[in-house]
Amino acid sequence: MGFRLPDVSLPEFAHLIGDSAEAAGTGETFAHVYPASGEVTREIRLASADDVDRAVGAARAAQPAWRAMPGDKRRDLMLRLASVIEARAAEMSPLLSAENGSILLAGPHMSADAAQKFRYFGGWADKLEGRTVPTWGGPAHDYVAYEPYGTIGVIVPWNGPLFAATMVMAPALAAGNCIVLKAPETAPWSIMKLVELIRLAGFPPGVVNLVTGGADVGAAMVEHPGIDKIEFIGSGATAKTILASAARSLKPVGLELGGKSAVLVFADANLQAAAKRGLSGAVSANGQGCVNGTRLLVERAIYEPYVEMLKAMAAHVKVGDPFTMDTIMGPVISEAALDRIHGMVTRGTAEGARVVCGGARMGGDHAGGAFYPVTVLADVAHGSEIARTEVFGPVIVVTPFDSEEEAITLANDTDYGLGAYVHTTDLARAHRVAGQMMAGQVQVNGSGEAMTPCVPFGGMKHSGHGRLGGIEGLREFQQVRNVWINLQ
Ligand code: NAD
Numbered sequence: 212m213g214f215r216l217p218d219v220s221l222p223e224f225a226h227l228i229g230d231s232a233e234a235a236g237t238g239e240t241f242a243h244v245y246p247a248s249g250e251v252t253r254e255i256r257l258a259s260a261d262d263v264d265r266a267v268g269a270a271r272a273a274q275p276a277w278r279a280m281p282g283d284k285r286r287d288l289m290l291r292l293a294s295v296i297e298a299r300a301a302e303m304s305p306l307l308s309a310e311n312g313s314i315l316l317a318g319p320h321m322s323a324d325a326a327q328k329f330r331y332f333g334g335w336a337d338k339l340e341g342r343t344v345p346t347w348g349g350p351a352h353d354y355v356a357y358e359p360y361g362t363i364g365v366i367v368p369w370n371g372p373l374f375a376a377t378m379v380m381a382p383a384l385a386a387g388n389c390i391v392l393k394a395p396e397t398a399p400w401s402i403m404k405l406v407e408l409i410r411l412a413g414f415p416p417g418v419v420n421l422v423t424g425g426a427d428v429g430a431a432m433v434e435h436p437g438i439d440k441i442e443f444i445g446s447g448a449t450a451k452t453i454l455a456s457a458a459r460s461l462k463p464v465g466l467e468l469g470g471k472s473a474v475l476v477f478a479d480a481n482l483q484a485a486a487k488r489g490l491s492g493a494v495s496a497n498g499q500g501c502v503n504g505t506r507l508l509v510e511r512a513i514y515e516p517y518v519e520m521l522k523a524m525a526a527h528v529k530v531g532d533p534f535t536m537d538t539i540m541g542p543v544i545s546e547a548a549l550d551r552i553h554g555m556v557t558r559g560t561a562e563g564a565r566v567v568c569g570g571a572r573m574g575g576d577h578a579g580g581a582f583y584p585v586t587v588l589a590d591v592a593h594g595s596e597i598a599r600t601e602v603f604g605p606v607i608v609v610t611p612f613d614s615e616e617e618a619i620t621l622a623n624d625t626d627y628g629l630g631a632y633v634h635t636t637d638l639a640r641a642h643r644v645a646g647q648m649m650a651g652q653v654q655v656n657g658s659g660e661a662m663t664p665c666v667p668f669g670g671m672k673h674s675g676h677g678r679l680g681g682i683e684g685l686r687e688f689q690q691v692r693n694v695w696i697n698l699q
Contacts, residue, residue, distance in 0.1 A: 223407075365390055394423040518567055
């Protein structure tokens with residue numbers, strides 16, 4: 212049975228092409244499943260390559276006027292959108308929960324975050340200045356101008372579609388690009404609502420276009436010659452397919468991929484706070500956050516008390532109905548994901564990991580949904596699969612270390628490089644260790660607070676390249692033109 216979906220008003224249209232809002236695409240039919248109960252929320256007629264083609268045409272038709280629009284007007288539209296998103300947050304929250312089982316408690320924060328991105332980058336839209344360069348040689352005037360690419364194809368995952376889409380759309384729009392956005396068919400509702408709000412805010416038709424679909428729709432976007440750059444947020448495996456396809460047309464691709472982010476807990480840390488933050492790696496986004504700290508490295512002197520603290524805190528995490536306001540963690544995305552997660556946990560214990568808590572599918576009321584409990588595995592060997600591979604479920608692994616040097620070596624000995632978390636009260640150590648983390652974002656005594664629109668976010672190594680957020684995020688959607696004028 213699980214926890215049934217309450218009456219939620221799902222968006223009317225699944226696709227937006229120019230000014231044409233369409234409930235049905237010309238592709239396959241997909242039955243969207245609510246993971247807390249396994250019930251089908253709605254059958255969606257997905258987009259096809261033909262719909263992608265129409266969406267690209269609409270974006271390209273709208274782009275010259277969008278680019279030419281004075282920056283203050285683009286700014287005002289983006290600020291208006293931010294206000295509309297805030298005003299409609301109560302409509303957005305149930306859709307966020309209905310699409311992937313995320314907790315209702317988090318909904319207002321997700322809307323506030325989306326609004327802040329449009330505010331922050333709206334603020335850049337009227338400040339897209341270039342620069343002049345003092346030239347070498349004879350008298351000349353040289354300047355650098357930053358230009359939009361044109362049309363950006365945006366492909367996002369199911370775990371936080373609104374978060375991921377707005378992370379790309381806000382800087383891309385501010386820079387003067389138009390957008391073809393794909394909503395993932397497995398979690399489509401919040402993006403459909405976002406696009407509805409974009410229309411309401413008064414954006415010109417064609418500036419943002421929506422196609423809802425799966426891998427074939429994403430592939431059609433990557434192959435389409437009318438898309439000037441792809442921004443992809445998702446798994447490394449899909450990124451490789453996309454890069455292979457983009458290689459044929461030399462299309463630029465920005466990549467925000469997965470992680471196995473290390474959490475370094477030193478003996479001098481505030482243990483209570485470090486345990487709460489450490490546990491959030493299993494709990495945040497129902498354990499399915501790309502930047503969750505999932506690999507805990509703990510100084511041996513405090514190892515056992517720290518593991519005990521994790522266990523005690525995990526017992527207080529209420530897992531269940533996403534629509535109940537005291538629920539802290541909902542289901543994972545699907546039965547298939549649950550089986551994959553449990554398979555990894557089982558292999559981890561076979562490789563010597565100790566189950567501190569969790570480790571088996573939840574029964575009783577939870578049996579009808581894809582519920583997996585908060586799972587802490589201790590004494591995990593650094594080389595084991597569960598220590599090296601992204602689980603993307605509510606599972607954290609704990610490994611002891613004996614020295615700062617060893618902690619740094621273990622933290623960096625991974626293919627990934629998205630986030631790193633350092634817990635210490637020693638300021639010199641904080642700087643020393645942070646400066647050696649091979650990760651795109653290092654948080655000292657934090658567990659997610661840094662994820663605001665004003666700072667660059669992105670990965671090193673297999674976690675991707677390019678940055679979203681901050682001025683670096685804006686630059687991802689600008690091309691550079693240098694102009695040299697002979698003054699002789
Ligand atoms: P995924 O790679 O399976 O799918 C991501 C998107 O790509 C979906 O919209 C999917 O339809 C589309 N897609 C699939 N095949 C495609 C193809 N051949 N061509 C074009 N598009 C295609 O990933 P997922 O399972 O949806 O998401 C989970 C992954 O995303 C995890 O690895 C997670 O860490 C990562 N992620 C990263 C960030 C970040 O900012 N770094 C944020 C969220 C999630």
